[in-house]
Amino acid sequence: SAVISQKPSRDICQRGTSLTIQCQVDSQVTMMFWYRQQPGQSLTLIATANQGSEATYESGFVIDKFPISRPNLTFSTLTVSNMSPEDSSIYLCSVDTGVTNYGYTFGSGTRLTVV
């Protein structure tokens, strides 16, 4: 399975600022996904990032708040913009190699605290 390097692993940020999270994969992958996991909760998909096209956002998530870049098949970034305490959460990237019926691999996550 793919190996994902996600950073930063954690950060404490001031409200109103932005944080960019990076995910680097050790192989080319078709799709990358960004999830949010609030404390004690399940995983909620923010958006799907495909190389060469704009990300597709899920209901409740907008590009102005969570801009995503996907410059190539091994890298993606998620920015959490104009942060508020409600954005405090764990953010995880995940990849699908495009091989049929292959489970997702998750990055190690970024624990974000907004103060």
Added chain:
Amino acid sequence: GENVEQHPSTLSVQEGDSAVIKCTYSDSASNYFPWYKQELGKRPQLIIDIRSNVGEKKDQRIAVTLNKTAKHFSLHITETQPEDSAVYFCAASGGASGTYKYIFGTGTRLKVLA
């Protein structure tokens, strides 16, 4: 869209006993059902999966069963050990929400008591 319900939310078992976690899904077109284990402070890890053309799959102490007619699938862990303690998430994909999009259940916190 797809909705996945998971029960129970918490489960405590004695070491050596079996644990069963159940999920139901709403989209009959869903065709792939993975299960993830998430230990405290760590990333979710795929532990087993099942496709819609299979009714049961087993891997050592864990097994998953799928009932397409009833639209539910279950995770079975036998001979539980303390290291099985974690949060388990089911997911469904392949339906109208998108072929590769996973819809996760709400999670089950399993505690194995020594």
